[in-house]
Amino acid sequence: MSNGYLSLSQVDMTFTGASGINQVLRNINLDVARGEYISLIGHSGCGKSTVLNIVAGLLRASSGGVIVDNREVDAPGPDRAVVFQNHSLLPWLTVYQNVEIAVEKIFGRTRTAAERREWVLHNLAMVNMTHALDRLPSEISGGMKQRVGIARALSMEPKVLLLDEPFGALDALTRAHLQDEVIRIQSELGNTVLMITHDVDEAVLMSDRVVMMTNGPSATIGQILPVPLERPRNRIALAEDKVYNHCRQEILTFLYEKQRKVETIHAGRSMKSLAKADVALRA
């Protein structure tokens, strides 16, 4: 029996391909309470996206399972909205239309046209994007695209919001602004969030708990760190906060001492991995 609003129970994941059998995840168990903000952190390639994709229903676990609000996950669904690092807006639709398309799909039969329009505008207002309703994705910045992606995800009223490195491709200032917006939105809406990050500060700043994964193959959860900091959190005040710095230190110790990455980086992943390592080391 699981106790979480979102529960992963004994999740194993093995990929079989030309290069043989690759056990990526082993015995992942996690109970997430309703309204909880969880970050998933671990070295590149350990299996974080695989966990998120299993929760999203994009991948089926080799064994074990996922439950969201007492229902087993067996396919993608609007109750689990995903925001990826590389914004996935439809390039031929405007900002408004990119949110509208989700709202039409979910609420096309249950809300009037006026209510749907208001809901699209409400979600775009939440991420401060009402000034650019008629612009195409090619006409707005990377940070703005992420804002629209977040508005689209929120407009679906998901039970669980899945964020796969949502701020990873943004410059530091834009990232900080967007983090603050997501923190504000989460405090208003009480979303249940599972977020992948490589940024230790981001994990501590935003999360109620930080889930640290061991290195692969056969990665599992190595440590779960509660972040007992009151909300709202102020990033400037936190820089001097003992609890904040203790949490940060715990994660750094896990990543760079207990789970120090020793193997060479695979050629195909090298640029992505180096960029992420750089972010993490600067943390």
Ligand SMILES: Nc1ncnc2c1ncn2[C@@H]1O[C@H](COP(=O)(O)OP(=O)(O)OP(=O)(O)O)[C@@H](O)[C@H]1O
């Ligand atoms: N569809 C797939 N088929 C085969 N192998 C896969 C598939 N998806 C992921 N893998 C493998 O699973 C492992 C974990 O990948 P995953 O992308 O989940 O890691 P990650 O921790 O999210 O990495 P990163 O931080 O670099 O994004 C890797 O070895 C990857 O090659």
